[in-house]
Amino acid sequence: IDWTADRGWHDARLQPYGPLTMDPASAVLHYGQEVFEGLKAFRHADGSIWTFRPEQNAARLQGSARRLALPELSTTDFLESLRVLVSADAAWVPSGAERSLYLRPFIIANETFIGVRPARVAAYYAIASPAGPYFEEGVKPVSIWVSTEFSRAGRGGTGAAKSGGNYASSLLPQNEAQSNGCAQVLFADAETGTRIDEVGSMNIFFLTRENVLVTPPASGSILEGITRDSVIQIARDRGLRVDERDVLIAELCDGMTSGEITEVFATGTAGVITPIAQLKSREGAWGSADAAVGDVTRELRDELTGIQRGHRADRHGWMWRLDE
Numbered sequence: 426i427d428w429t430a431d432r433g434w435h436d437a438r439l440q441p442y443g444p445l446t447m448d449p450a451s452a453v454l455h456y457g458q459e460v461f462e463g464l465k466a467f468r469h470a471d472g473s474i475w476t477f478r479p480e481q482n483a484a485r486l487q488g489s490a491r492r493l494a495l496p497e498l499s500t501t502d503f504l505e506s507l508r509v510l511v512s513a514d515a516a517w518v519p520s521g522a523e524r525s526l527y528l529r530p531f532i533i534a535n536e537t538f539i540g541v542r543p544a545r546v547a548a549y550y551a552i553a554s555p556a557g558p559y560f561e562e563g564v565k566p567v568s569i570w571v572s573t574e575f576s577r578a579g580r581g582g583t584g585a586a587k588s589g590g591n592y593a594s595s596l597l598p599q600n601e602a603q604s605n606g607c608a609q610v611l612f613a614d615a616e617t618g619t620r621i622d623e624v625g626s627m628n629i630f631f632l633t634r635e636n637v638l639v640t641p642p643a644s645g646s647i648l649e650g651i652t653r654d655s656v657i658q659i660a661r662d663r664g665l666r667v668d669e670r671d672v673l674i675a676e677l678c679d680g681m682t683s684g685e686i687t688e689v690f691a692t693g694t695a696g697v698i699t700p701i702a703q704l705k706s707r708e709g710a711w712g713s714a715d716a717a718v719g720d721v722t723r724e725l726r727d728e729l730t731g732i733q734r735g736h737r738a739d740r741h742g743w744m745w746r747l748d749e
């Protein structure tokens with residue numbers, strides 16, 4: 426769908442997948458004026474195709490667009506674009522556990538203008554790609570690298586927006602994580618460098634010995650995950666206390682060593698709920714890389730994937746049909 430400042434959104438169309446033609450002076454290529462979303466289409470046992478809480482992705486894309494001075498796409502147009510895309514690509518929606526069609530909606534500024542100001546021309550696209558299992562051999566706990574040198578988002582920055590620049594700045598620490606045998610980076614807050622914010626592309630939770638589920642608050646510097654919000658609701662439905670509060674890196678590390686913290690996991694659309702067995706940093710390692718998946722982590726994961734796959738009750742009305 427095209428957008429210009431004078432006409433607004435127009436010319437919605439479905440076209441075959443292929444390269445975009447873009448002027449080399451297009452704003453997005455120089456100033457990163459871009460926002461995106463990520464969600465999945467699931468095939469249920471009866472063949473029908475569904476997605477999970479897409480109106481939340483629509484709202485988040487609108488918030489991200491506001492922050493990046495891009496035009497906002499209405500929730501109706503966003504949902505319709507997914508229906509049209511997935512209907513055309515229905516044959517690509519795989520069935521089977523852990524498989525899905527990944528959907529990537531995004532908005533780019535593509536005015537041909539080299540000065541620094543919000544573009545007056547933009548475009549919205551949605552593309553799709555089949556996604557295999559995140560865990561090839563069943564759910565397995567990962568190790569996470571605590572980045573002490575780099576942060577992801579500062580106060581007043583774009584941390585709460587899903588914008589390419591946030592990910593560009595996370596690639597170097599991500600390299601460091603991988604060369605230390607870790608799956609992702611745990612970022613600390615930019616102000617003090619002592620509190621946990623989030624993992625590279627996931628939010629983080631832990632369970633205390635007193636059975637309280639703890640996660641950092643939506644402070645403006647983390648991306649507020651839709652999986653995060655869903656896990657909070659499912660945990661509360663199951664009678665768990667959930668505390669959204671500041672957490673010091675030291676509290677997490679010490680708790681993993683002392684046993685005060687019994688389970689740690691990360692949440693996101695791609696991995697749903699990913700158990701974390703170990704934290705590592707330049708200063709040391711905490712927890713144990715071969716720890717088993719915790720019971721609460723597994724129960725929450727089974728419940729959430731069960732709702733998404735259509736074999737657990739969708740009590741909150743989270744599932745959205747895409748193929749009718």
Ligand code: PMP
Nearest residue numbers: 626627628648650651652693694
């Ligand atoms: N934080 C970051 C930085 C992310 O990229 C993602 C993935 N979108 C998340 C958290 C989790 O968000 P969601 O649960 O909506 O996928």
